[in-house]
Amino acid sequence: MERRTLFQGWKLPVALVLPQLLLTFVFFLWPAGQAVWYSMTQQDPFGLGSVFVGLSNFRELFADPLYVHTILRTLVFCFAVSALAMTVALALALVANRELRGRAIYRTLLIWPYAVAPAMAAILWLFMLDPEIGLLGHPLVKAGLPWDYHVSGLDAQFLVVLASSWKQISYNFIFFLAGLQSIPQSVIEAARMDGARGWRRLRTIILPLLSPTMFFLLVVNLVYAAFDTFGTIWALTEGGPGKATETLVIKVYRDGMINQDIGGSSAQSVVLMLGVIAITAVQFRFMGRRTKT
Amino acid sequence: MATLELQGLAKSFDKTAVLHRIDVSLQDGEMLAIVGASGCGKSTLLRLVAGLEQPSAGRILLAGRDIIRLDPAARDIAMVFQNYALYPHMSVFDNMAYGLRIRGLSKAEIGRRVQVAADMLGLDALLARKPRQLSGGQRQRVAMGRAIVREPQLFLFDEPLSNLDAKLRVQMRAEIRRIQRNLGVTSLYVTHDQTEAMTLGDKLLVLNEGRPAQFAAPMEVFARPADTYVAAFIGAPAMNFLPATMGEGGVVATLADGARLVLTDGARPGLAGRKATIGIRPEHLVLAGKGGGDAGGFATTLDLAVELIEPLGSETLVHGMLMLDGTSLTLVARLPGGPPSLTDGRLRLGVPAAELHVFDGETGKRVEVG
Ligand SMILES: Nc1ncnc2c1ncn2[C@@H]1O[C@H](COP(=O)(O)OP(=O)(O)OP(=O)(O)O)[C@@H](O)[C@H]1O
Ligand SMILES: [Mg+2]
Numbered sequence: 258m259e260r261r262t263l264f265q266g267w268k269l270p271v272a273l274v275l276p277q278l279l280l281t282f283v284f285f286l287w288p289a290g291q292a293v294w295y296s297m298t299q300q301d302p303f304g305l306g307s308v309f310v311g312l313s314n315f316r317e318l319f320a321d322p323l324y325v326h327t328i329l330r331t332l333v334f335c336f337a338v339s340a341l342a343m344t345v346a347l348a349l350a351l352v353a354n355r356e357l358r359g360r361a362i363y364r365t366l367l368i369w370p371y372a373v374a375p376a377m378a379a380i381l382w383l384f385m386l387d388p389e390i391g392l393l394g395h396p397l398v399k400a401g402l403p404w405d406y407h408v409s410g411l412d413a414q415f416l417v418v419l420a421s422s423w424k425q426i427s428y429n430f431i432f433f434l435a436g437l438q439s440i441p442q443s444v445i446e447a448a449r450m451d452g453a454r455g456w457r458r459l460r461t462i463i464l465p466l467l468s469p470t471m472f473f474l475l476v477v478n479l480v481y482a483a484f485d486t487f488g489t490i491w492a493l494t495e496g497g498p499g500k501a502t503e504t505l506v507i508k509v510y511r512d513g514m515i516n517q518d519i520g521g522s523s524a525q526s527v528v529l530m531l532g533v534i535a536i537t538a539v540q541f542r543f544m545g546r547r548t549k550t
Numbered sequence: 551m552a553t554l555e556l557q558g559l560a561k562s563f564d565k566t567a568v569l570h571r572i573d574v575s576l577q578d579g580e581m582l583a584i585v586g587a588s589g590c591g592k593s594t595l596l597r598l599v600a601g602l603e604q605p606s607a608g609r610i611l612l613a614g615r616d617i618i619r620l621d622p623a624a625r626d627i628a629m630v631f632q633n634y635a636l637y638p639h640m641s642v643f644d645n646m647a648y649g650l651r652i653r654g655l656s657k658a659e660i661g662r663r664v665q666v667a668a669d670m671l672g673l674d675a676l677l678a679r680k681p682r683q684l685s686g687g688q689r690q691r692v693a694m695g696r697a698i699v700r701e702p703q704l705f706l707f708d709e710p711l712s713n714l715d716a717k718l719r720v721q722m723r724a725e726i727r728r729i730q731r732n733l734g735v736t737s738l739y740v741t742h743d744q745t746e747a748m749t750l751g752d753k754l755l756v757l758n759e760g761r762p763a764q765f766a767a768p769m770e771v772f773a774r775p776a777d778t779y780v781a782a783f784i785g786a787p788a789m790n791f792l793p794a795t796m797g798e799g800g801v802v803a804t805l806a807d808g809a810r811l812v813l814t815d816g817a818r819p820g821l822a823g824r825k826a827t828i829g830i831r832p833e834h835l836v837l838a839g840k841g842g843g844d845a846g847g848f849a850t851t852l853d854l855a856v857e858l859i860e861p862l863g864s865e866t867l868v869h870g871m872l873m874l875d876g877t878s879l880t881l882v883a884r885l886p887g888g889p890p891s892l893t894d895g896r897l898r899l900g901v902p903a904a905e906l907h908v909f910d911g912e913t914g915k916r917v918e919v920g
Contacts, residue, residue: 441633441635443631443632443633443635444635444636444637444638446600446602446622446629446631446635447629447631447635447636447637447696448637448648449602449622449623450600450601450602450622450623450627450628450629450649451623451648451649451652451696451700452623452649452652452653453623453648453652454621454623457652461648462637465639466638466639468639
């Protein structure tokens with residue numbers, strides 16, 4: 258349905274849109290523009306002046322094998338987080354969609370983690386999995402399990418994937434549950450009478466009907482894992498040990514804020530920005546096509 | 551031979567009883583039409599047979615075998631849902647083939663069965679389409695096709711035509727009947743349309759708030775309704791009811807205005823001295839001569855104050871009020887031909903004695919001669 262409101266003149270519409278435009282400008286366009294500008298400059302070592310260097314920051318960036326490594330590491334991290342968060346959320350939603358006793362409590366509890374601040378969540382995971390003081394980690398180490406994310410890169414990666422996924426499960430759960438509830442009951446019953454059960458019904462009826470939800474969530478989860486996990490990772494490992502858990506945003510922060518390489522860090526930001534624009538464009542195309550048919 | 555027997559079937563949700571002791575028995579290939587007002591438990595009855603709900607009591611025997619414990623898939627029953635319930639992401643072909651693939655039929659056999667059903671239903675050109683690219687009538691056919699290819703022992707139809715327009719409904723009604731006869735599959739057909747019920751069913755089950763009001767052949771239900779609920783439900787316009795008192799050994803019914811109706815078919819001694827409800831169908835009322843007074847040939851004549859005349863072409867519906875000792879009753883007559891001429895807005899209608907139905911005034915149950 259299309260709704261159109263016709264305004265007389267242009268002053269009122271402009272006045273109504275202005276606050277939004279100002280916010281977008283101050284918090285997005287202005288810093289983004291600055292980042293683009295800085296990405297083409299080189300700061301002198303004392304931060305007193307800068308010179309225009311064109312695309313040389315970008316050239317340096319992609320010539321650096323460490324950066325390419327970070328990109329790959331980030332991709333793996335993003336897909337791992339998305340896969341884990343979506344699989345667990347879907348399983349939970351399938352259970353919550355059944356006729357269950359205490360269903361309302363179960364659903365409410367599952368939504369809570371979403372409200373926990375990233376750093377808080379990270380601390381909670383530390384209390385659980387720290388090899389020295391963790392409620393779970395310490396007994397495991399005592400039982401002989403070689404577990405120390407301060408030392409082992411693999412352990413640290415496992416930890417950040419776990420903590421980051423946990424945050425996103427609630428969000429996915431809500432969407433999956435809504436998606437499941439929008440599947441007509443009679444379609445499921447028709448499938449029952451056709452003899453489809455369990456895994457087969459899930460694969461041939463439920464998942465295909467959930468695919469718009471899944472695609473949407475995949476994009477949201479990838480973007481989340483790429484950007485919103487900064488707080489969680491920084492609080493857990495600060496990107497370490499070594500660079501084992503250093504994703505692109507961590508690297509941007511480290512290079513820009515700690516190593517004071519404003520030009521190089523800005524170039525990285527611009528690359529990230531292009532990435533988001535690409536993902537969003539793909540999503541809009543798909544979503545647009547879906548709603549039109 | 552797929553006979554179907556429901557024995558004392560009952561269903562309660564939590565504490566609310568929705569179905570009470572349904573007994574039905576069908577021969578192989580028979581179609582049972584189930585009618586009743588909205589919410590009387592028709593869909594629930596079908597869902598019990600389908601296995602989508604578990605009954606609280608009773609047995610379901612399909613071909614002599616109790617299927618209560620069986621999973622819906624194992625019952626060899628196919629259902630056509632009211633909203634069709636097609637798989638939105640599958641083509642018409644896949645919608646029909648889905649159940650067959652799960653049953654492990656060969657590709658060739660699946661192709662053959664789908665082709666036969668598609669030919670039968672005129673879906674040939676649509677096999678590659680998705681449900682959203684079909685009209686309501688076409689979706690309905692696909693839903694039928696999905697049931698047919700299964701070659702089940704029992705078909706279940708839950709108001710399959712209620713989402714179609716009037717013309718298509720009449721057309722599909724005949725088609726469903728034809729297909730069901732040709733395939734010879736025992737069927738249950740739920741509807742709240744009494745015309746559908748009358749024309750489709752070999753047997754008719756009228757449900758009244760979860761209770762079986764009558765189970766018989768359609769014409770039997772029409773000719774001898776078991777109670778006033780059935781009498782009012784089957785037949786359009788609905789049967790007229792006149793409150794009366796029975797006297798003189800149950801032969802004469804006296805209306806409130808003193809008019810006497812002599813029951814020519816015989817006495818109802820059980821009702822003597824008690825209240826009764828006399829039923830007469832609108833089409834059985836006839837124009838009485840203008841003479842008045844004399845009830846020549848009729849059990850009685852009624853003086854109707856006409857309120858509305860609906861000419862339908864070949865016949866005319868006359869709605870009016872009947873004053874019986876201070877209380878007024880609405881009455882409908884269905885007269886052949888065009889609108890009758892009125893005298894002072896009134897019409898005298900004769901009540902043929904042979905067409906009267908007698909019901910107990912308190913229980914509403916039909917009372918037979920003897
Ligand atoms: N799952 C359920 N839980 C509780 N009550 C139910 C449930 N399903 C049906 N009912 C109740 O059972 C009664 C019969 O419902 P049913 O759907 O069988 O009616 P129906 O005859 O098919 O009506 P309609 O003609 O409107 O389709 C209704 O009063 C309904 O509220
Ligand atoms: Mg129903």
